[in-house]
Amino acid sequence: MSESLALAWQLLVQADATVMAVAWRSLQVSAWATLLACVLGVPLGAWLALLRSRAKPVLAALLGTYVAVPAVVVGLVAYVLLSRSGPLGFLGWLYSVKAMVLAQTLLVLPLAAMLAMQIVHQSQQVVGERLLSMGASLPWRVLLLLHHERRAWATVAITCFGRAIAEVGTVMMVGGNIEGFTRVLTTAVALETSQGNLAMAMALGVVLLGLVLALQLVLLALKAWPLGATPSLRGPAA
Amino acid sequence: MSALTLHQVQVAYGKKRVLDVPELQLHAGEPTALVGPNGSGKTTLLRLLHGLIAPTRGQVQRPPVPVAMVFQQPAMLRLRCARLLWLAAWWGSGSVRQAGQQSAHWLQALQLQEVAQQCASQLSLGQQQRLALALALAKQPRVLLLDEPTASMDAPNAALAENTVRQFIQHTRPVWLVMSSHHPQQVATLATRVLHLDRGRVVADERPAPQAEASGLS
Amino acid sequence: MRQRLLCYAALALFWVAPWVHAAPPAALVLASTTSTQNSGLLAHVLPIFTAHTGIQVKVVAVGTGQAMALARRGDADALLVHDPQAEATFVGEGYGERRLPVMHNDFVLVGQRADALAIKGRTLASALAALAQSNAPFVSRGDRSGTHAAELRLWRAAGVEHTGTGYMACGCGMGAALNLASAKAAYTLTDRASWVSFKNKADLEIVVQGEPALFNPYAVIVVSTRRHAHVNQAGAQAFADWITSAPGQAAIANHRVGGMQLFFPSAN
Numbered sequence: 001m002s003e004s005l006a007l008a009w010q011l012l013v014q015a016d017a018t019v020m021a022v023a024w025r026s027l028q029v030s031a032w033a034t035l036l037a038c039v040l041g042v043p044l045g046a047w048l049a050l051l052r053s054r055a056k057p058v059l060a061a062l063l064g065t066y067v068a069v070p071a072v073v074v075g076l077v078a079y080v081l082l083s084r085s086g087p088l089g090f091l092g093w094l095y096s097v098k099a100m101v102l103a104q105t106l107l108v109l110p111l112a113a114m115l116a117m118q119i120v121h122q123s124q125q126v127v128g129e130r131l132l133s134m135g136a137s138l139p140w141r142v143l144l145l146l147h148h149e150r151r152a153w154a155t156v157a158i159t160c161f162g163r164a165i166a167e168v169g170t171v172m173m174v175g176g177n178i179e180g181f182t183r184v185l186t187t188a189v190a191l192e193t194s195q196g197n198l199a200m201a202m203a204l205g206v207v208l209l210g211l212v213l214a215l216q217l218v219l220l221a222l223k224a225w226p227l228g229a230t231p232s233l234r235g236p237a238a
Numbered sequence: 239m240s241a242l243t244l245h246q247v248q249v250a251y252g253k254k255r256v257l258d259v260p261e262l263q264l265h266a267g268e269p270t271a272l273v274g275p276n277g278s279g280k281t282t283l284l285r286l287l288h289g290l291i292a293p294t295r296g297q298v299q300r301p302p303v304p305v306a307m308v309f310q311q312p313a314m315l316r317l318r319c320a321r322l323l324w325l326a327a328w329w330g331s332g333s334v335r336q337a338g339q340q341s342a343h344w345l346q347a348l349q350l351q352e353v354a355q356q357c358a359s360q361l362s363l364g365q366q367q368r369l370a371l372a373l374a375l376a377k378q379p380r381v382l383l384l385d386e387p388t389a390s391m392d393a394p395n396a397a398l399a400e401n402t403v404r405q406f407i408q409h410t411r412p413v414w415l416v417m418s419s420h421h422p423q424q425v426a427t428l429a430t431r432v433l434h435l436d437r438g439r440v441v442a443d444e445r446p447a448p449q450a451e452a453s454g455l456s
Numbered sequence: 457m458r459q460r461l462l463c464y465a466a467l468a469l470f471w472v473a474p475w476v477h478a479a480p481p482a483a484l485v486l487a488s489t490t491s492t493q494n495s496g497l498l499a500h501v502l503p504i505f506t507a508h509t510g511i512q513v514k515v516v517a518v519g520t521g522q523a524m525a526l527a528r529r530g531d532a533d534a535l536l537v538h539d540p541q542a543e544a545t546f547v548g549e550g551y552g553e554r555r556l557p558v559m560h561n562d563f564v565l566v567g568q569r570a571d572a573l574a575i576k577g578r579t580l581a582s583a584l585a586a587l588a589q590s591n592a593p594f595v596s597r598g599d600r601s602g603t604h605a606a607e608l609r610l611w612r613a614a615g616v617e618h619t620g621t622g623y624m625a626c627g628c629g630m631g632a633a634l635n636l637a638s639a640k641a642a643y644t645l646t647d648r649a650s651w652v653s654f655k656n657k658a659d660l661e662i663v664v665q666g667e668p669a670l671f672n673p674y675a676v677i678v679v680s681t682r683r684h685a686h687v688n689q690a691g692a693q694a695f696a697d698w699i700t701s702a703p704g705q706a707a708i709a710n711h712r713v714g715g716m717q718l719f720f721p722s723a724n
Binding site: 028031032035083084085086089092094095176177178179181182191193194195196197198218222 | 460463464471483485490494499514515516517529530531629630631632634635638653654655656657684686
């Protein structure tokens with residue numbers, strides 16, 4: 001274990017070029033996937049929360065099931081879609097970064113939608129009647145509730161990012177873990193493990209955790225900026 | 239002429255019957271007050287009249303006119319007051335120009351100019367209730383429903399709110415006003431008909447003689 | 457406020473950067489086995505090929521069976537695999553142009569150093585029979601790879617019908633299978649190249665080697681455009697030509713791990 005930590009530190013400090021490239025790629029793929037998943041998923045979740053229809057419990061159950069689909073199955077579905085013999089084969093995205101972004105987006109989209117649905121549902125119970133009484137149409141209610149809960153979306157994004165960057169099954173299947181093209185931290189860990197390089201595998205894992213931690217700290221600092229001082233643990237004023 | 243009526247209406251949540259009104263007709267130009275203990279069904283009746291809830295049984299007939307309501311809990315959005323008011327006015331009138339006029343008018347009438355650029359959810363409770371009234375009136379409603387509208391207001395603000403409502407119903411025809419209140423004075427000044435509710439039923443329906451202070455109501 | 461914007465702009469680099477650098481010229485997708493990747497052969501040989509021809513190679517390293525499935529779906533342009541029977545079927549069905557021998561090495565049977573079952577020194581057939589009879593722990597690839605196909609042939613050749621209760625089919629790559637064998641002190645069949653480059657040997661060592669039946673030939677196949685028109689046949693053909701020619705064969709021979717040559721050129 002200590003050997004791995006020492007190795008991880010060495011990799012970071014010496015800015016080992018291969019590891020840096022792989023880490024950068026991991027961040028980019030997951031950043032894009034998080035962005036797309038939130039842009040699509042959050043309004044979807046908000047709409048679902050405001051829906052008044054008999055189909056609503058069924059849709060909510062379907063969403064819950066989608067959240068629980070294993071990453072490797074999502075990868076399989078993405079692979080079948082993107083394969084040359086598949087419906088999206090003409091795009092030629094297989095074994096590229098674009099394929100990995102698509103696969104990870106498919107993976108975290110339901111998570112973004114479900115979190116948004118829960119947040120907006122709670123919000124709607126407090127403020128929903130007011131909007132209805134004011135005469136707001138459904139699109140306006142979605143928009144205003146999304147704006148009303150704007151402080152929650154950063155947290156939703158972080159949650160999705162964490163899930164996206166940590167998974168290996170989807171990106172392995174549609175990316176192929178190709179050195180120089182589609183290798184990311186998680187697939188590199190899998191590869192090193194399969195070669196018996198356990199210390200290196202662990203070190204890469206530590207690098208991954210370090211990156212996510214660093215990102216969290218940056219976002220925390222940005223949130224607290226208006227208050228001027230160091231980030232307060234009490235959180236923003238209501 | 240179109241009426242606001244309830245016919246054989248019951249509202250129940252599961253086994254618990256919250257409202258039971260066999261027959262009720264509300265008339266335009268006859269401001270009506272709902273009085274009764276907490277839990278007697280006043281809020282339910284108001285929400286029913288608005289159309290926010292549907293009766294478990296029976297029919298509610300509403301005139302095809304805009305309806306606005308002031309809720310017991312203000313529950314404001316995290317949005318600037320002026321913008322929120324403008325939206326309410328815009329949705330009520332459908333015209334951008336009228337929206338500007340209405341929102342400016344009610345901001346002034348309810349003395350909200352100082353807080354106009356502040357976030358609505360960060361106002362004091364009394365200010366939020368004034369804003370709630372402004373939002374309702376900006377919609378240019380013909381049916382105005384008020385649920386304890388001055389509950390969190392101090393005396394001067396409450397008087398301002400009452401005057402505003404009174405002026406509104408004087409200048410708007412036809413208009414239905416239904417309000418619930420715990421203040422006998424408020425009821426006496428504003429209403430010409432008083433419905434007493436108890437445990438979901440209308441137990442009394444009075445038309446008290448107009449008082450000397452209640453000038454200006456015709 | 458300005459600093460905040462600068463910060464957001466910096467974060468935005470995440471989203472812009474991938475699309476800024478130009479896409480590389482049409483790369484060749486080579487589906488190969490875990491043994492060629494894990495042993496470092498491809499990392500050694502392919503840069504030489506790219507320098508020579510300018511063609512980038514994207515290697516998808518999976519088992520032989522999966523590699524062929526990929527090629528059947530049109531997701532690979534060339535194959536570098538080691539299962540002669542499956543290769544013949546592949547070409548016979550029209551998915552591949554033809555099969556060109558490239559290199560070879562051998563399989564080895566690895567197992568417990570302590571050798572409680574007295575496997576060392578036996579012939580392969582005798583060793584396998586003994587393992588099956590004593591229900592010794594044995595890890596099988598179980599993934600239709602070239603190694604798995606060879607393993608099944610060897611059991612049949614040894615006359616073993618039931619492989620014993622210690623047989624574990626992991627459905628995994630060579631590295632994972634070796635990890636499993638290492639952890640469970642089990643026996644397994646592996647190609648020598650993977651074995652030499654495996655870094656978690658624990659108490660395992662080679663117990664049987666050198667028999668003709670353990671010969672492990674690799675071949676390259678260019679995927680045919682008859683089934684999938686979009687296949688990068690020119691690139692694949694260039695690769696096949698190069699790897700079977702003198703410079704390619706020399707590159708293979710020059711690859712050493714720990715001073716030891718792992719693959720032996722065998723193109724005609």
